[in-house]
């Protein structure tokens with residue numbers, strides 16, 4: 001394949017992943033506008049769902065083509081505007097923000113993705129303290145959420161949303177919790193994480209510049225968990241943040257509850273594409289026994305050629321790659337008490 005075609009395939013791959021991750025969510029919302037249709041069909045190309053393949057939608061997550069989501073506070077005319085960007089650590093704040101649109105006014109119409117109009121992810125810049133929240137929007141477009149930043153430090157907050165009728169995007173903003181900040185080092189790569197007596201095992205490798213399959217398997221007391229509960233329309237939600245700049249990749253399962261082929265565990269399969277070699281922190285939200293929990297892993301890309309040269313070929317083997325080290329320091333913690341939203345009756 002010549003160079004130009006390789007570059008083209010790479011860009012298409014990025015568009016498919018970012019458009020696809022959001023497009024799957026859009027399938028639960030109103031459909032019919034062309035952007036949504038384009039994203040939905042792109043999702044089919046990326047995730048192997050039933051949608052027919054179609055020309056890729058514009059890369060949506062970050063605004064500019066090929067820029068990962070979450071790195072910009074403003075993109076495509078949309079800007080994240082917090083009422084304050086300083087939050088006292090250890091105290092619950094009534095955190096408010098809006099998304100202003102190209103006309104400079106707060107956006108009040110959003111297209112639900114994964115049963116929510118806006119997903120709000122907060123993490124300290126050292127990749128600890130992950131929270132996945134769902135703010136409420138007032139009629140004037142002001143979003144509010146009870147937010148506790150437990151420890152001092154610099155935090156990154158991500159808003160993952162689709163303005164009504166537009167492609168989805170993720171904007172990011174910095175929040176500060178004043179005080180003495182001692183950043184933690186990133187945990188070593190790990191295949192196993194534990195949370196509340198559950199063990200989650202990661203199989204598969206991230207490969208820079210191309211889609212790769214990851215399977216996360218949940219067990220408890222040595223027994224596979226086969227009755228995972230749907231959470232936001234899926235058996236699991238996976239967020240990947242790039243070490244170094246916290247680029248945001250929202251990755252979704254290859255199937256969904258009730259599609260007749262997706263089991264309720266123990267394995268949850270995802271299609272992930274990361275834009276560059278390096279380390280990523282993975283945060284898996286899963287629901288069991290009525291509670292949402294988050295399992296966390298550090299994962300590094302497999303030792304493979306990266307970037308435009310890593311043209312995937314159908315059926316090609318992954319090559320002689322060393323998997324990341326086995327046992328490690330995957331940290332885990334309870335999810336941030338957000339599971340009340342899981343069953344709130346959005347049609348799906």
Ligand SMILES: [Cu+2]
Nearest residue numbers: 116119120133
């Ligand atoms: Cu969410």
